[in-house]
Amino acid sequence: MDRGMVIFVGALLTFSSSWLGLVLFPFWQLNGEQPYRKDAADDPYPLALQGTALAGQKVYQREGCMYCHSQQVRSEKFGNWWDEHGQERTGADVKRGWGQRRTVSRDYIYDRPTMLGTMRTGPDLANVGGRYSEAWQHAHTFNPRVFNDWSVMPSFPWLYRKEKVVGERSERALKLGREWTVDPGYRWRPSAGQWDAILRDQGEAITARFLSDPAHSTAAIDPGTADGKKRLLDFWLTTEEEGVQIVPTGEGEALVAYLLALRKAEVPLPEAKE
Ligand code: HEC
Structure with missing residues (x-):
């Protein structure tokens, strides 16, 4: 046998033995595996997805x-x-x-x-x-x-749809505050300037809502102070955005x-x- 032949036969043996050991033998061994039942009356395990x-x-x-x-x-x-x-x-x-x-x-x-x-x-x-x-x-x-x-897992907002609420909120709608839903897939907070403008517009309504929440009902709050503003903001971000909802797509x-x-x-x- 010349050297080329030795290399050829050697390579053939190497590859075919690994193919036999890693592909063919496991295939014979595991191919016929059936679901398991401890007793004849039990449901088989596993069940196929449907x-x-x-x-x-x-x-x-x-x-x-x-x-x-x-x-x-x-x-x-x-x-x-x-x-x-x-x-x-x-x-x-x-x-x-x-x-x-x-x-x-x-x-x-x-x-x-x-x-x-x-x-x-x-x-x-x-x-x-x-x-x-x-x-x-x-x-x-x-x-x-x-x-x-701290999660590094990506958001998958394209599996959800942001839509106008018509009538009642859907029971499939995600129960998330606006912090998460204003900009789907991101976390949203208004800047200090934006928050001042929102408070000028709707400050009274937001404060009333804050105080009607059982968790805060006894807490005095002054929207004029920095601390009051921050507490109102933290609360407001947990409330749902008016008129819109996030529902899962198919x-x-x-x-x-x-x-x-x-x-x-x-x-x-x-x-x-x-
Ligand atoms: C870039 C990597 C990455 C990708 C891609 C990813 N994840 Fe994650 N996933 C993580 C990390 C990190 C955590 C742990 C932090 C957390 O809970 O968010 C996690 C947590 C989870 C958990 C909670 C598990 C537990 O026991 O707490 C589920 C469920 C999950 N991922 C599902 C998915 C699904 C479904 C997809 C695809 C649509 C996906 N992940 C894609 C990194 C990833």
Whole structure:
């Protein structure tokens, strides 16, 4: 055999053995995996996504959420953390409440595509469905700074629509003060000059509203002082903008339905022991 042939056969063996070991063998091993049922009467686990949640998976994929969020809970053997005595421990994911056990291949049998993710700029979302309410998910998607000042997650205001209120406010409308809704996706505060002008115009009405709020009803307030102005502003920013509301678009509804359906690692599986 000349040298070219040796290199060729060597390369062929290298690539084909890794293909056999990393593609073909796992395919044979895992291809037939079925949902799990402890007893014949139990619901199978996992269940395939349906309807809006299935549509939401496409929005999640398109918006690139998996570039910052994984969907895989690590085993109790990995993920170091240090307890109050400085002792090194493992199993940080389960301790954080990201799932009751590690995730295994069976958790993903219906996922097309499987969005395991490689980066954890934000928390793992495999089991986020059980962590927050629907209203929280909407407000957080609209602008994550609503809850965490420091959040580096982008806002997704294009999944929401700002519209005039006709008749009653929609029950789907986000319950957010104008601080978050005047300029969707951003945080809005009037400048000192603008606030003075607003107070000149509507100062009495705003003060009356401040005092009729049960939280402030006994607090004296003087809109003439700097402190009074600031307290009125802080209050006014938490009130809703008159005549407009922010409602989720179909895609916004779908994304949140998907997030609420993310409940991997909740049902115990015999193969996921540690
Ligand atoms: C640039 C990175 C980045 C992108 C892209 C991103 N996120 Fe986040 N996400 C974060 C960070 C950082 C946090 C933690 C701070 C916070 O709660 O806002 C977070 C938190 C979350 C949480 C709360 C998780 C928890 O357990 O507290 C959810 C739910 C979430 N993101 C969903 C999404 C969805 C859905 C998308 C895509 C539409 C997305 N994220 C895109 C960085 C990102």
